[in-house]
Amino acid sequence: MNIHHFQFLEEISSERLRDLAAVSGWLIETNEVLLCGFGPVDHHYSCPDGLDGDQQPAGIFAGFPTDSSRIVAFGSVPFRRNEAFELVIPRYVISRNSDGLTEVLSTVESLEDLLTILDTELPVHHEIYNLATTSEPSTDEYSRMVASAVREIRNGVVEKVVLARRVSGSAGNTIHPHLIVQSLHQREPRCTLYAFPLSGQRRFVGASPELLVAAVDREVSCHPLAGTIALSHSDDEERYADWLLGSTKNLNEHAYVVDDIVRRLDDICFEVEAETTPSVVLLKSVAHLGTWIRAQRGTTTTAFDLLRALHPTPAVAGIPQQEALDIIDRLEPMSRGHYAGAVGYVDNLGDGQWWVAIRGLTIDDENFEAWAGAGIVADSDPLAEKEETSSKLASVLVALSGQPL
Numbered sequence: 563m564n565i566h567h568f569q570f571l572e573e574i575s576s577e578r579l580r581d582l583a584a585v586s587g588w589l590i591e592t593n594e595v596l597l598c599g600f601g602p603v604d605h606h607y608s609c610p611d612g613l614d615g616d617q618q619p620a621g622i623f624a625g626f627p628t629d630s631s632r633i634v635a636f637g638s639v640p641f642r643r644n645e646a647f648e649l650v651i652p653r654y655v656i657s658r659n660s661d662g663l664t665e666v667l668s669t670v671e672s673l674e675d676l677l678t679i680l681d682t683e684l685p686v687h688h689e690i691y692n693l694a695t696t697s698e699p700s701t702d703e704y705s706r707m708v709a710s711a712v713r714e715i716r717n718g719v720v721e722k723v724v725l726a727r728r729v730s731g732s733a734g735n736t737i738h739p740h741l742i743v744q745s746l747h748q749r750e751p752r753c754t755l756y757a758f759p760l761s762g763q764r765r766f767v768g769a770s771p772e773l774l775v776a777a778v779d780r781e782v783s784c785h786p787l788a789g790t791i792a793l794s795h796s797d798d799e800e801r802y803a804d805w806l807l808g809s810t811k812n813l814n815e816h817a818y819v820v821d822d823i824v825r826r827l828d829d830i831c832f833e834v835e836a837e838t839t840p841s842v843v844l845l846k847s848v849a850h851l852g853t854w855i856r857a858q859r860g861t862t863t864t865a866f867d868l869l870r871a872l873h874p875t876p877a878v879a880g881i882p883q884q885e886a887l888d889i890i891d892r893l894e895p896m897s898r899g900h901y902a903g904a905v906g907y908v909d910n911l912g913d914g915q916w917w918v919a920i921r922g923l924t925i926d927d928e929n930f931e932a933w934a935g936a937g938i939v940a941d942s943d944p945l946a947e948k949e950e951t952s953s954k955l956a957s958v959l960v961a962l963s964g965q966p967l
Contacts, residue, residue: 565631568666568673574680576658580747580755581684581740584767588636588652589743589757590907590915594660597907599636600679601653604669607635613643613870620864622649623910632657633667633910638758638766638919641874641898649908654679685738693962695731698896704951705944707893708936714889715940722818723880723889725947726935728896729955733962737925739765745961746921749846754917756905760924766900768922768958771845774904775872776915777865782831782857784823787843788877788937789816789851792953799849803842806849815937816840816851819876823855826871831857847957848950865914869904878902878918878935899924901933921958932958 576596583589588599607622609615622635634657635649651669654676658664666673699707704727711723743755746769753769760766773785789812791802806812820836827834833856840851859868879902880886901924906916924931934954936947 565627565633566668566671567631568668569664577744578680579656579658580743582679582682584740584743584755584757584765585682585684585738586679587757588650588759589755589767590636590905590917591747591755592915593752596656596658597634598656599634599650599652599654600656601675603650604653605635605651607649608646609648610646612645612647613639613873619649619866619908620910622651626910631667631910632913634907635909636758636907637905638760638900639869639873639904639916640900641878641902641919643873684740687741692734693731693959694734695729698728698730699894701727701948701952705948708938708942708944708947710893711889711938712940712942712944715938720885720889721881722815722876722937722939723886724876724878724902724935724937725890725893726898726902726933727894727951728901728931728933729959730931731929733928733930736928737923737930737962739767739925742767742923742925742961743769746958749957749960750921753845753921756917756919756922758900758905760900762926764924764926766905766919766922766924768919770905770917770920770922771843771850772877772918772920774875774906774916774918775865775868777859777863777868778913778915780858780861782827782859782868784827784855784872785852786816786819786823786855786875786877787850787852788819789813789840790936790950790954791849792949793844793847793849799844802849803844806842806851807840811939811941812851813840815939816853818881818939820853820855822876822881823872827855827857827868830863830867830871831859833858845957847953862912864908864912865906865916866908869906869908869914869916873904873916874902875918877937878920880937898933901931902935921954923958923962930962934958
């Protein structure tokens with residue numbers, strides 16, 4: 563099976579490609595690369611047992627050339643490891659690096675279908691949405707969930723558990739995914755933008771601040787975030803950063819995540835090293851503690867293997883993992899679906915990048931869902947954790963409001 567290479571589209575702006583991919587394709591955009599998928603899915607690889615299955619996704623690339631052609635398969639992995647998902651190769655994959663070099667890889671010889679997609683007209687402004695929302699659980703119920711989790715932690719059941727809540731509702735008009743992505747990008751330009759189709763007509767769009775794992779050549783990188791403080795525009799960000807770096811509660815919460823990822827990487831990588839102290843990642847409405855972890859992988863270890871080894875990290879689940887998941891099952895009243903899962907890609911060379919699927923929205927015409935979670939440890943305060951989730955939700959829901967950033 564042939565892969566056809568085209569180099570053109572320089573006259574089409576990155577913003578235009580991003581918008582179109584957000585509406586009807588697959589989108590991953592970092593500060594280094596814009597990666598878009600368009601057209602029908604010509605090849606897919608089913609993982610019916612999720613990450614717990616025996617599948618090896620190299621099978622999706624069977625029949626493709628074995629030279630250096632970079633064939634990309636996109637995936638959105640649910641939070642639960644045993645939930646089904648697919649890796650897909652769209653008919654057209656466009657990559658553009660920070661220097662503007664643009665390449666199109668296609669499973670067909672003709673670009674006719676792609677050119678039709680690129681001519682699609684899109685709305686250029688927000689409607690004025692009339693948001694009607696429901697919180698599950700309610701904020702008071704969430705505080706009680708946190709208090710219950712703290713009791714279990716103090717009784718030695720787990721060291722940390724992440725509890726999430728959901729806001730869902732209707733915007734009153736059709737929600738346009740590309741306008742949501744535009745707003746999120748303006749608000750959080752350092753985050754990785756993502757947009758993926760889900761079942762039916764649903765779209766999953768967001769701006770993740772957290773790199774789960776990247777594997778490029780032999781290099782492996784992770785950048786977990788854990789430990790959070792809400793920011794106010796009227797306050798001194800440096801003072802908040804100093805507080806976060808001096809918070810025993812947040813440092814302990816962060817250390818659980820880093821130590822667990824290092825331990826898991828040690829099982830399949832070598833030369834695993836983590837920064838000795840975390841740094842502060844400043845976003846628009848919150849600040850996180852973050853630590854870079856780097857390692858080397860062997861020639862047979864793929865980005866998908868690393869995903870299977872790491873997901874879900876204690877940043878979105880807890881530690882020990884199974885005991886934390888049991889608590890989540892008991893306390894959270896709904897399934898997370900793709901929230902706190904992973905979005906990204908793997909290619910036929912074994913390289914790939916995956917981000918934690920947070921700070922996003924699931925969109926279905928005028929209906930939406932948004933999620934936020936907080937890491938609970940022994941000295942967590944239920945009211946503070948509730949406020950943390952409110953700040954995280956606000957950073958996403960502002961993209962629906964139609965109001966200035």
